[in-house]
Amino acid sequence: MNIANAMWHKWLHKRLPPSRAQTLSHRSIFILPSGAGIAYLVMCMVLFILGTNYQNNLILALAFILLSLFHTSLLMAYRNLSGITLRAGKSNSCHAGEQASFTVELSAERYRHHIALGFANTTAQLTDVDNAHNSCCELPFPSTQRGKLNPGRIWIETRYPLGLCRAWSVQDLNLSALIWPTAIAGPTGLNSASNTDQNQPQQIRPGIEDFQGLERWQQGDSQSRVAWKQLAQTGSWQIKQFVEPIASPTILTLDSCCSIEDGLSHLTAQLLQHENNRQPYALKLQQQSIEADIGRTHLLQCLDALALYQEGK
């Protein structure tokens, strides 16, 4: 079974090599009757026997019409699939254990009905392809471990027009997505505490949390911050000043006390926590270090680094 499977994939790889854009043609489309189609053929056979036994030409004619309708629907299924172009779009990363998603863009010259799209072992998405504008499908794929995820070949399938035939193709669009480690909260404050200098005066920056004092009002200051009480008492225009403390940047490193995967998971949790608390953080891995910063881009950069850390070793 495994050998057959391997041979099948080898053959597929040779016949339909990976590419970011694929147009379906007779080289890549397979057609077989569906379960309903087989039932339909059996029914045609029964009609034929009925017609033969009753020596009834009209029943025979019906059997032949239905049989050639099957043939027509086979060709229509082929026509419905052939000429569709699949293009790989954006891949969306996620943490291991969540659903990654891949965007695939479909385009065709004619209108295509009822196209099902998906990866093996996932639920397929149904879409129509309009000749006027391309249709995008976001296909989910479950991730199990961090690193580069290759979802494998895309199944594209149609049973149009009558559900009697299943025309399908399997295309390798060279899709891949980075899967970040799962976030697991580890022993807290372990790394960050060691890197923070407690004696340094706390740095602050303008914020909204703590009241700092009053300042002279200047052109352009918000009215909502005007200290009305002071204005009434003293007659001078002043505004209230708020600040929030900035923690000094934390340097996050891999904890060597547990396995790499666990360590990475803890790191991920810390990254997310710091990002959430808006505390600047830097990442230091064996050969790679990322400067302290904060924000979405920075977070993604760090997560990608974690995803690829010692990958393939």
Place this chain on the structure above:
Amino acid sequence: MSGISRATQGWMLLTQVAIMVPLMDQASHWTLAIVSLCLLWRLGIFFARWASPPRWLLNLLGIGTAAALFSQLSGNGTMATLINLLLLGYSLKSIETKSGKDLMVVLLTGYFLIGLHLIDRFGAIMSVQLILMVALNSACMLSNYRSQETKHTFILSLKLIVASLPLAIALFVLIPRLPPMWQIQTSTLARTGLSDSMALGDIAQLTRSDELVMRASFTDDPPPAEQLYWRALILDSYDGRRWSASANVATEPAEHYQPMAPFLDYSLQVEANNQTWLATLRGSRSDSSRLRPQAAQQLHWQVPLISRTKIDLQQGHYPAAMSLSLEAEQQNLLLPAHGNPLARQWAQQLREQYPQPQQRMAAIMSHFRQNPFRYTLSPPPLGGEQIDGFLFNTKAGFCGHYASTMVFVARAAGVPARIVTGYQGGERGLNNEFVSVYQYNAHAWVEYWLPLQGWQRIDPTAAVAPERVEQGAEATLSQQPEFSQQSGLFTWRNSRAIWHLRGVLEQLDYQWSRHVIGFDHKRQISFWQEWLGGFQWWKLAVLLGFILLLVGISQSGLLSRTKPTPTPIRLYNKAQQRLSRWGIQRLDNEAPLAHLERVQQHSQALYDAYLPFCRLFIEVQYQATPTPAKIKRLRGRFQFFIRQTNQAKRRGPVAVKPVTAHE
């Protein structure tokens, strides 16, 4: 594919009504009730008034179904049971249809039910109905795979079927007809027709029906109506009330009646009537193995006729002088011991008065002619002594009365005689091509035995209502109020245009039956012989393969779909293929100019070979409208690039000699 759209539900409802309504005459009352309930429920679901039926209702309907089938079992035989079963299953499944899979079951059953329509319907109109029903059922399937666009669904479905017709016709003509695989029970298809016994009053019932019995076509002009006596059954036994066929009919040896030349060729297209008898002209024979000759010059089917069938026959002359076997003579003189004394007395007088049997028969005929006998479809009641009552009292009746009275009197007067029932005359189609015989042509007449001359036909009705024989039943009957009341046919018969239209339709139906319904094994063999030099399996395989290929190519658009790529793009793509040897082909999202730069970085020599082509390509593709001259130049530069890179391949990857402008 779970959940069914509203459009599909609508199509399903429509399809179910269209398929089931014509089958309702086969359904029992129980079936009818359950089917209507299901359809109503389906309608409720469609208008979103009702949910799908609760479990208990389904169970209840299931029990009802079992009861309906049980009540059916005792009655009409397997086919009717099958139809009822399918109707019930079809409608029950439809109300609990939720997923595409359920829908598929309903639709497949639908196709099969369409087939069951055709078991006893053969007309040309049926073919149109057939196509429409298949299209409806397919439209329902189709709508499940189409979003919106409801109004085109039916058209598309029709198109699918029309596109399928060429292959279907090829299959119909080429696939060999097989003999029936097993004997079918045929008791289901109850049909009107002549019965094998006759009491006074029976034929009047038949006479009112304008159902088609058969169509006869002759190689030459059809004989005149008064010679068209289609014999179906011989009734030679009388019990005082009812005439029936005795077992002794069979004692007349069949081979005595081998007809002789000259022959009159004719063929019959007989409607299915689920009977073994066939109404033929006297002295007919056939080569067909489906018929067997019977005594008294009858031809019977081997098995009851269950489909419209065409049969070729020859009518010949039969030898004049023969003797009647003793049993047959006794049988044809047999009368009940008592009853009808007046008729017997009159017969005795005739016997004394006329020594020759022929004279006695002529005397009976002239008695009918000279006394105030009249022809009527609603004769007054006859009383206990039927023959006496008719002969001396009421003097009003139809063919059955005259025939049975005549046979009675003839037998009482010592002349062997019997009743023959069948059809008389028929209606001529346009161009005299065929004669249609309807149920209202049903008739009964008399045959009597003349020593040395054999059986002679005599029709007492002709003595009373000669136009009944000469002009056909229609002329006589249309004046009878009972007849026109029962049959809508004669009320609009007056309009010539409609009459003509009916003729055309009949013609169409006739041709349809002849070429399509009648396309049997024999005709198929002759078709193969004529066009393809005899049937061979390999020929069939090759031919079908060829047709499949032809249909496949034309429908799949393999030929039409390959739109040629414009020359510049084609050349550019080829150039990229060449550049891919060095791994520097253009990327998907790269502009040609940016790519050119990359080529330069890779190798100056390659760049020099590629530059002239690439420049012109950009000009042709993005700047100027391409003229043929420019395309030609582009081709030249492309070839130059290829030549250069060919040399490069031989000498090593990047050793392309520098070039200046090509032109």
